[in-house]
Amino acid sequence: MINKLVEKIKKTGAPIVVGLDPMLSYIPQHILDKAYAEYGETLEGAAEAVWQFNKEIVDKTYDLIPAVKPQIAMYEQFGIPGLEAFKKTVDYCKSKDLVIIGDVKRGDIGSTSAAYATGHLGKIKVGSKEYVPFGEDFATVNPYLGSDGVNPFIDVCKEEKKGLFILVKTSNPSSGEFQDRLIDGRPLYELVGEKVAEWGAECMGDEYSYIGAVVGATYPEMGKVLRKIMPKSYILVPGYGAQGGKGKDLVHFFNEDGLGAIVNSSRGIIAAYKQEAYAKFGAENFGDASRAAVEAMIADISGALAAK
Numbered sequence: 292m293i294n295k296l297v298e299k300i301k302k303t304g305a306p307i308v309v310g311l312d313p314m315l316s317y318i319p320q321h322i323l324d325k326a327y328a329e330y331g332e333t334l335e336g337a338a339e340a341v342w343q344f345n346k347e348i349v350d351k352t353y354d355l356i357p358a359v360k361p362q363i364a365m366y367e368q369f370g371i372p373g374l375e376a377f378k379k380t381v382d383y384c385k386s387k388d389l390v391i392i393g394d395v396k397r398g399d400i401g402s403t404s405a406a407y408a409t410g411h412l413g414k415i416k417v418g419s420k421e422y423v424p425f426g427e428d429f430a431t432v433n434p435y436l437g438s439d440g441v442n443p444f445i446d447v448c449k450e451e452k453k454g455l456f457i458l459v460k461t462s463n464p465s466s467g468e469f470q471d472r473l474i475d476g477r478p479l480y481e482l483v484g485e486k487v488a489e490w491g492a493e494c495m496g497d498e499y500s501y502i503g504a505v506v507g508a509t510y511p512e513m514g515k516v517l518r519k520i521m522p523k524s525y526i527l528v529p530g531y532g533a534q535g536g537k538g539k540d541l542v543h544f545f546n547e548d549g550l551g552a553i554v555n556s557s558r559g560i561i562a563a564y565k566q567e568a569y570a571k572f573g574a575e576n577f578g579d580a581s582r583a584a585v586e587a588m589i590a591d592i593s594g595a596l597a598a599k
């Protein structure tokens with residue numbers, strides 16, 4: 292799957308991911324009204340609105356982008372209907388040939404990680420039948436339980452040709468509380484980065500490893516150091532747009548080949564119609580606003596890379 296991701300990035304010229312993080316407050320009223328008319332003001336109604344919202348955004352952007360990143364928390368908040376909307380979204384994105392990064396941030400003791408890995412990246416046998424539970428291509432993994440919490444994910448990736456993005460340095464303001472703590476004079480995130488490079492070396496695709504890392508756009512200096520520590524790992528970079536990251540901050544997340552990083556924006560794309568810059572589209576045309584925001588993001592990042 293890493294080969295497909297790299298190929299799609301080269302083909303689109305867009306090292307970006309659209310984050311499908313739907314909140315009811317981002318969904319235009321006409322979509323909510325229609326879903327509630329059909330299903331009532333219920334979890335089912337909310338999940339239907341989420342699905343219709345996602346579908347329009349995917350329809351308006353899929354030809355520009357290599358990948359999407361549905362954030363499972365935004366679906367879990369609507370319970371079982373929300374998870375059904377997550378699965379429907381994954382399947383729809385697959386039908387559009389997009390690479391799907393499940394932002395699920397899982398990780399536990401080995402036996403539990405194995406079940407998470409099966410659920411998100413693998414297949415499950417039930418009697419004589421085999422099922423694909425959620426079917427993402429990549430999953431985000433929390434490595435802070437250590438190798439035995441990560442290895443079951445790697446095993447499923449090897450079997451299924453899938454991939455991981457392992458949390459190394461997260462984009463949030465307090466990520467330094469633990470991740471920047473010094474151990475033998477080195478910040479913890481660097482040690483985790485070294486471990487990602489080690490795991491990744493055993494899991495090479497054609498050019499890059501299918502074991503990647505998450506490093507926040509909000510910490511460009513650390514991104515520069517981590518790029519060197521993990522030269523063959525793709526870096527998923529959240530924190531662009533709504534969290535303040537800009538193209539010019541991100542150039543050192545990329546390798547000299549112009550590859551090696553993929554930048555996520557969620558609210559900045561899916562709720563673009565609420566921003567002044569895209570207000571002219573109006574809520575009715577929110578998908579067109581998202582498309583314009585994707586185009587602006589591509590121009591920002593490729594402009595910054597060209598000026599590097």
Ligand SMILES: O=c1ccn([C@@H]2O[C@H](COP(=O)(O)O)[C@@H](O)[C@H]2O)c(=O)[nH]1
Pocket residue numbers: 310312362394460461462463505506507529530531532533534555556557558559
């Ligand atoms: O360090 C991290 C890891 C994951 N995320 C996730 O990315 C998106 C960001 O959303 P925006 O609306 O573009 O801010 C969201 O799903 C986070 O859970 C992150 O932000 N930082």
